[in-house]
Amino acid sequence: MTTIKASCPSCGDVELTPPQVRLVVCSVADWSYYAFRCETCASEVRKPADSEVVRLLRAGGVRAEPWEVPAEALEERRGPAIDYDDLLDFAIWLGRSDLLAAAASGAQQRYRLV
Numbered sequence: 394m395t396t397i398k399a400s401c402p403s404c405g406d407v408e409l410t411p412p413q414v415r416l417v418v419c420s421v422a423d424w425s426y427y428a429f430r431c432e433t434c435a436s437e438v439r440k441p442a443d444s445e446v447v448r449l450l451r452a453g454g455v456r457a458e459p460w461e462v463p464a465e466a467l468e469e470r471r472g473p474a475i476d477y478d479d480l481l482d483f484a485i486w487l488g489r490s491d492l493l494a495a496a497a498s499g500a501q502q503r504y505r506l507v
């Protein structure tokens with residue numbers, strides 16, 4: 394079986410077999426990573442995997458797990474961040490409103506119960 398040499402930040406070089414390595418290949422290339430549990434210190438080690446690392450690990454027999462990032466996670470955000478008061482207002486509103494789906498669809502003007 395193929396031996397994969399990696400490095401633990403605490404223990405240094407370690408040798409792994411393909412089943413000991415988790416390779417996650419993300420639709421956003423910069424988010425791809427590989428991970429393993431160091432047998433010496435039991436730490437979970439996670440490192441970025443660029444296209445060359447992905448190629449080498451796959452060639453060594455590591456099974457790649459696809460990871461599709463939802464498009465909404467990549468949307469550009471504008472405006473102020475939601476703060477605690479916004480969340481509290483929303484929780485209070487939920488307590489008084491029965492037609493959440495109608496409000497979320499923009500029909501809140503007709504069905505407003507607050």
Ligand SMILES: [Zn+2]
Nearest residue numbers: 401404431434
């Ligand atoms: Zn270690």
